[in-house]
Structures are given as C-alpha cells and as structure tokens.
Amino acid sequence: MAFKPKQEEYTSQAGNKYVFQSVYPSKWAEILDQISDKHGKLLNSKVIPAMLEHVIVQPSGLKMDDFEGWAELEEVAQAAFLFQHGRKR
Known part of the structure; x- marks a missing residue:
C-alpha cells in the first residue's frame, strides 16, 4: 500500500x-x-506551529500571529491535529 495524502476543507466558526x-x-511520528x-x-x-506548517x-505559510485572536487559532490547529490523527471533530 502506498501512502496517498488526503485532503479536507475546513471552515472555522468565523467563516x-x-x-x-x-x-x-x-x-x-x-x-x-x-x-x-x-x-x-x-x-x-x-x-x-507544526499544524500550520x-x-x-491553504492558505499556505500561516504563522500564529496571522490570526486575530487565540480562539480561531486554537480551533483551527485543533481541527488540523484531529484530522491528521484520524479522529472526527
């Protein structure tokens, strides 16, 4: 079995x-x-930073300070982590 990257679109609560x-x-690992x-x-x-990198x-090249506040940054990073880890949000 060869690895095939999966993609998923995510829309934050802020839209x-x-x-x-x-x-x-x-x-x-x-x-x-x-x-x-x-x-x-x-x-x-x-x-x-690891989730952002x-x-x-998309959008590519995001940094923590590109977000207006902690809430969206935390929401998006957590959703990305759960996606990669294979868990549902």
Missing part, C-alpha cells in the same frame, strides 16, 4: 476556509515527538 492535508506516517514533552503532554507552542496547506 474562514482552510485546507488540511495529511502527512506521511513517518513524518507524523517525528512531529509527535517534537510537539510533546517527556510525559507525552502536547505543547501549544509547538503543536500549533505541515497540515494546513
């Missing part, structure tokens, strides 16, 4: 549109190692 794209399982502490707790300061493909 902004995003496209998520899955990453290779090996890359996801690396990301998970980088975004959690030694106890496996996810770190927002690492999770959010690797999973959210």
Whole structure:
C-alpha cells in the first residue's frame, strides 16, 4: 500500500476556509515527538506551529500571529491535529 495524502476543507466558526492535508506516517511520528514533552503532554507552542506548517496547506505559510485572536487559532490547529490523527471533530 502506498501512502496517498488526503485532503479536507475546513471552515472555522468565523467563516474562514482552510485546507488540511495529511502527512506521511513517518513524518507524523517525528512531529509527535517534537510537539510533546517527556510525559507525552502536547505543547501549544509547538503543536500549533507544526499544524500550520505541515497540515494546513491553504492558505499556505500561516504563522500564529496571522490570526486575530487565540480562539480561531486554537480551533483551527485543533481541527488540523484531529484530522491528521484520524479522529472526527
């Protein structure tokens, strides 16, 4: 079986549109190692930039400070994480 990236459109509660794209399982394992502490707790300061860089493909090049507020940033990053992790929102 060859990996085929999946895409999903996401519209935030504020009405902004995003496209998520899955990453290779090996890359996801690396990301998970980088975004959690030694106890496996996810770190927002690492999770959010990783989702913006690797999973959210449109609009591309988003940074945390491109968002007007925390609520949408957290919502979109969480939705991207759940998409990549294969869980429903």
